[in-house]
Amino acid sequence: MPDVRVVNLTKKFGDIVALDNVNLTVHDKEYFSLLGPSGCGKTTLLKLIAGLIEPDSGEIYIGDKRVDNVPPEDREIGFVFQTFALFPHMTVWENVNYGPKVKNFDEKESETIVHEVLELVKLHERLGAYPNELSGGMMQRIAVARALAAGAKILLLDEPLGQLDAKVRNEIRYEMRKMAKDLNLTAIHVTHDQSEAMSISDRIAVMKKGKIVQVGTPQELYMNPASLFVANFIGESNFLEGSVAEANNGELVIELRGGAKVHAFGKGLARDERAVVVIRPEVLTVEKPSYRGKNVLRGVVEKISFEGTFIRYVIRLESEDFVIVIKPSLTERWFDIGDSITLSFESEKAHIFAYPEAGLMEEISV
Amino acid sequence: MNSRKINDALNALSSKKAPKYTTYLAAIVLFLALILLPPILGIFTKFDTMQQILNQPTLMNRALIAIANSFMIALLVSAFDVIAGVPMAWFITRGKSRWLNIIDTLADIPFIVPTAALGYSLLLFWNGPEGISALFGGSLISPGWLLITLLHFTFSFPIVVRVMVGALLDYKMEFERASRTLGASPFTAARTVTMPILRPSLIASYILAFARSLSETGATFIVAGLFENGPVFLQNIKNELAVSNPPLYEGVTVFTSLILIVVSLAIFAFIRIFGSRLRLPIRGFWPSFERKLSYKKAEASRNSITLIVFFLIVLIPSLFVALPAFEALFNPTLSEAFSGSGIWSDYWQSLVVSYALAGIVTVLSFVIGLPMALMIARKRFGKFTANMFDILVNVPLIVPSIALGVSLKFFWQNFAFIPEFLLLVFAHLAITYPYFVRSMTAAFERISLDMEEAARTLGAKPFGVFKTIMLPLTKYSILSGAIIVFTRSVSETGATLAVVTTLQTAPVVIVNWVKQFVPATPLDIGLGCGILIVLSLAVLLTLRFVTRGKARY
Structure with a gap:
């Protein structure tokens, strides 16, 4: 079973650099996601791996074999399109049987395969239906079945859940992961939905403007974002600007806008350098007004939204910055708009980054 | 194997x-x-041969008039085609009559009938004593420009209908529905949303009808009488001069063909370039007037007029030749x-x-x-x-x-x-x-x-x-x-x-x-x-x- 490896891959469309010198290895049997905002190059990368477009430079390997000159039909991949691309003039059976047929499989063998994959996606009773008679969820499952029947060892999924409604999407995403795992497939899943990527992937590559900015497990990306962009794109974050007041072997004191001082850990930052402190909303704890510990932020509740399991508060700090705080709705005390509030956080749970040259908003924008 | x-x-x-x-x-x-x-x-x-016609002002004049006639008729006919063809296409795609399938097929007939037969059929219908002229106690329309216009309308009408039916079937109804939910009456929605979106198809159908009218020769020759448009003139010149004065014939032919080609290309280029900038009358809104045009009575009368035009001017004249053909069977x-x-x-x-x-x-x-x-x-x-x-x-x-x-x-x-x-x-x-x-x-x-x-x-x-x-x-x-x-x-x-x-x-x-x-x-x-x-x-x-x-x- 194959790894997928791309080396120094670049692809331009006219003057636009869709993919800029990308390197990536997806391990055998891994469920891997390419995550990023629209236009970041994730679909381009997927189509390059599939052979649907040709790279300008760089190499693509499937297993040990270099494939960038191999046509898509010979790469043993299965591609599931966002639009599903089910052939409208063929029935479910004919669609699924298409791969075995064009690959000249023995007729009996293909029949068995088609039955098996249709069994797998639980659509055995709709053999004679045409695509326009199926629901979105069914079409999606047929698209996967069709890719599997063609003997795919690697499943390439281009926003495969994008056209489904939320409830079906949630159901099918776990089904898809389970299927890939049961069949020992390598899967590369393109999505712009971080919760989708987080919930099904073994590892995720976060992309921005044609580059991979970080690769890691969902936990790694969430706990240790390598950049402000990742901190913002994966999960939710509060960004507070300040400058380094003290730097001592990675132990930093940051003076925030408005004068509050917070302690945190970070490397590569010197005294007086501008910095951004990143704090996840659930890391902020509510303290009594008399609290005198480290890392204190004081403010007033500006906005409240009740989200069922959680309550989300928007707090206006004394510095006029805003932070978001998320608290379980049934086990914690509720605040009202206008209430004063004192917050704190553990130094280990905050992340410090140098203030980006292009500006904070530009850096985190999708 | x-x-x-x-x-x-x-x-x-x-x-x-x-x-x-x-x-x-x-x-x-x-x-x-x-x-x-x-x-x-x-x-x-053959460019040099054009010298010949430059020395023949009468002949040149005749050629230019014929060419002008061609373009006038083509412009007129294709405009009529669009005016009559769009309601017909609308009727076929949106109507609820169970005869729609049949009407849809019938609309193709003038297109299938070879134009020479069509020309003769129209001549019989509009001019011959057996046709509609019988009702008026003489020949209703003599061969000439009016009959040519009717003829060209007959065979180019199906082109517009076909193109517009296709366009309307491909059209995403969401746009029109959105317009309706925003308060537009059906007519206003069609005029302000659907038609502007279908503008490329409208232009394409106009160009096709225009080109077809400009090109048609055989049937036009049959119904032209003494009137000349470009193709008829070329054919007449061939009969008059091809044998008696070959160099002059070539000169006249090259001259006329060249002008016809250049002017049609220019018109085509003009429509292609400026057609996309053409604004359909979508700026104004006349809600109460258009509301009246939208509902049952107005729709019914619009459909009736569309069908009358189709049957009386397009279909029956096209098939009128069936009468003598039928008579010939027992003869x-x-x-x-x-x-x-x-x-x-x-x-x-x-x-x-x-x-x-x-x-x-x-x-x-x-x-x-x-x-x-x-x-x-x-x-x-x-x-x-x-x-x-x-x-x-x-x-x-x-x-x-x-x-x-x-x-x-x-x-x-x-x-x-x-x-x-x-x-x-x-x-x-x-x-x-x-x-x-x-x-x-x-x-x-x-x-x-x-x-x-x-x-x-x-x-x-x-x-x-x-x-x-x-x-x-x-x-x-x-x-x-x-x-x-x-x-x-x-x-x-x-x-x-x-x-x-x-x-x-x-x-x-x-x-x-x-x-x-x-x-x-x-x-x-x-x-x-x-x-x-x-x-x-x-x-x-x-x-x-x-x-x-x-x-x-």
Whole structure:
């Protein structure tokens, strides 16, 4: 079973650099996601791996074999399109049987395969239906079945859940992961939905403007974002600007806008350098007004939204910055708009980054 | 087993770049060598002969008036076509009558009937004592510009209807529904949302109708009387001067053809460039007035007028020739015809020529047109090349066919060894090829690239993708493209008259009969037209039968 490896891959469309010198290895049997905002190059990368477009430079390997000159039909991949691309003039059976047929499989063998994959996606009773008679969820499952029947060892999924409604999407995403795992497939899943990527992937590559900015497990990306962009794109974050007041072997004191001082850990930052402190909303704890510990932020509740399991508060700090705080709705005390509030956080749970040259908003924008 | 081997071989070949690009290049070279360049070179080689007409002010004046008449009639007719055709297309796609299917089919009839037969049919209906004129105790409309206008309206109306029905069926109703939910009445929604979105189709249908009116020769010649438009003038000049004064004939012909070609290209370019900037009257809103136009009574009267126009001006006059044809069935004319005696021997021969020609031209259009359509639709040689050929391919469509025929003749007559039949094939190919490429390009463009890519990832080779995805999904466009090419070739008179001296096609024979260049009785003519119509319908139905399928998508 194959790894997928791309080396120094670049692809331009006219003057636009869709993919800029990308390197990536997806391990055998891994469920891997390419995550990023629209236009970041994730679909381009997927189509390059599939052979649907040709790279300008760089190499693509499937297993040990270099494939960038191999046509898509010979790469043993299965591609599931966002639009599903089910052939409208063929029935479910004919669609699924298409791969075995064009690959000249023995007729009996293909029949068995088609039955098996249709069994797998639980659509055995709709053999004679045409695509326009199926629901979105069914079409999606047929698209996967069709890719599997063609003997795919690697499943390439281009926003495969994008056209489904939320409830079906949630159901099918776990089904898809389970299927890939049961069949020992390598899967590369393109999505712009971080919760989708987080919930099904073994590892995720976060992309921005044609580059991979970080690769890691969902936990790694969430706990240790390598950049402000990742901190913002994966999960939710509060960004507070300040400058380094003290730097001592990675132990930093940051003076925030408005004068509050917070302690945190970070490397590569010197005294007086501008910095951004990143704090996840659930890391902020509510303290009594008399609290005198480290890392204190004081403010007033500006906005409240009740989200069922959680309550989300928007707090206006004394510095006029805003932070978001998320608290379980049934086990914690509720605040009202206008209430004063004192917050704190553990130094280990905050992340410090140098203030980006292009500006904070530009850096985190999708 | 053998076909399997061929299939495998083609699959293997299609994966290699060289054979793939050779196919596209061959299609381009054939297009240039057979269709685009010969008429241009033909005119250029005879450029000097134009001196002849410059010394003949009366003749030149006559030519210019005829040319002006051509454009006036074409502009007028295509405007009427759009005004009458759009409500008809609307009625067919949105109406609720259970007769819609039948009306939809009937709307194609004037298109299928070879124009020479159509011309005679209209002449009988509007002018002959048996037709509608009988009600008025004389000839209602004499041959001349009005009858030409009616004739051109009759055969170009179905073009507009066909294009607009297609456009309306493809149109996403969400836009119109959104407009309705925002408070627009049906009429306002159609005027302010649907029609502006369908503007490209409106323009395309206008251009097609315009070009068709400009080109038509055979039937126009039949109903023209003393009136002359471009094609009629060219034909008259041929009869007057071709033998007595060949240099002058060439000069007049080159002059007239050149002007017809240049002006039509200019108009086409103008519409293409400025058409997209054209603003339909969407700025103003007259909600209460348009609300009145939207509901039942207004809709019913609009539909009635549409249907009356269709039946009275288009359908019945087109089929009126059935009367004498029917009469001839119970008359010695029938046995004379089938014994092939007298004038009928020429008729049968011409039928064989016409249908063999149309068959060959259809196959050739398919063979060299398909790679071209694919090249344009999928931009195989880049965007610029695709756009350029998209425009070039359409050039023969807008050039009057008799002018095209004349210039082709001038070019190919340099190669004396080319038999006349082959000349006819080249001429008809030049005229019909754009129709096929157009319809196929549009069809290929409608197939999402995802479909092709999906097939590739499932293991299909490029040829396999073409065979299993592209062809089945475009089956109906191929069929309609083939029908258009076939019927257009059977109908074509102008280019035929221009290139041949001895060979006769069926429409040419009909024109000669009607014009009494050959002594034929009205029953002969009626039966001749009737046979032509029946055969065309048979071809149409056969093609439909052969490619019938499940219309599920």
